Amino acid sequence: MTRVTLRPLAEADRSRVREILSAPEVSRWWGDPDEETDGLLAEGEEQSYAIEYEGQTVGVIQSWEELTPRYRHAGIDLAVHPDHHGLGLGTEAVRILAQRLFDQGHHRITIDPAAANVRAIHVYEKLGFRRVGVLRDYEQGLDGTWHDGLLMDLLKGELR
Numbered sequence: 001m002t003r004v005t006l007r008p009l010a011e012a013d014r015s016r017v018r019e020i021l022s023a024p025e026v027s028r029w030w031g032d033p034d035e036e037t038d039g040l041l042a043e044g045e046e047q048s049y050a051i052e053y054e055g056q057t058v059g060v061i062q063s064w065e066e067l068t069p070r071y072r073h074a075g076i077d078l079a080v081h082p083d084h085h086g087l088g089l090g091t092e093a094v095r096i097l098a099q100r101l102f103d104q105g106h107h108r109i110t111i112d113p114a115a116a117n118v119r120a121i122h123v124y125e126k127l128g129f130r131r132v133g134v135l136r137d138y139e140q141g142l143d144g145t146w147h148d149g150l151l152m153d154l155l156k157g158e159l160r
């Protein structure tokens, strides 16, 4: 049974989004909470959603689309507040959004966690994502150092 629902993020969610992204276990992987909050709430090509569980916003999830026909695919990123880690909610949220993107006609979804983010990688592999390869020095941390990313992808029919 699915316990999580996704609803579009709105400006009224700003303080809760910032709170989620400011938690050290999240900002470690997401970067500057103010910049990332602005990014999630900006009107742009990305679609951002609140992850709702038992009447509370417990996380955020975002999708973006590459619409060039020959390379058409979508990507996903998410964060769950540490108070709600380990309950299966992140897994459910990715499953819902991935299914929605496949239903909208996408055949391939990518995700690019930090190579050291073993919990996120475990969740994505559980859902059927496969490791494509290491993106060397892909992302800059809050301390200014560059670290590797892991490109993962999921094809239609592989979602578990």
Ligand SMILES: CC(C)(COP(=O)(O)OP(=O)(O)OC[C@H]1O[C@@H](n2cnc3c(N)ncnc32)[C@H](O)[C@@H]1OP(=O)(O)O)[C@@H](O)C(=O)NCCC(=O)NCCS
Pocket (backbone or CB within 6 Å): 025, 026, 029, 030, 077, 078, 079, 080, 081, 084, 085, 086, 087, 088, 089, 090, 091, 092, 112, 113, 114, 117, 118, 119, 120, 122, 123, 126
């Ligand atoms: C990654 C994240 C979204 C997962 O959401 P979640 O709701 O905590 O995940 P779930 O409860 O659905 O699943 C957690 C799984 O990771 C496993 N896990 C927990 N810690 C782990 C670790 N250190 N190494 C490997 N697996 C780990 C759990 O056992 C569980 O797997 P299982 O169901 O097979 O037992 C969430 O932890 C998060 O927001 N982290 C901080 C931000 C982040 O890393 N975002 C992803 C950026 S790409």
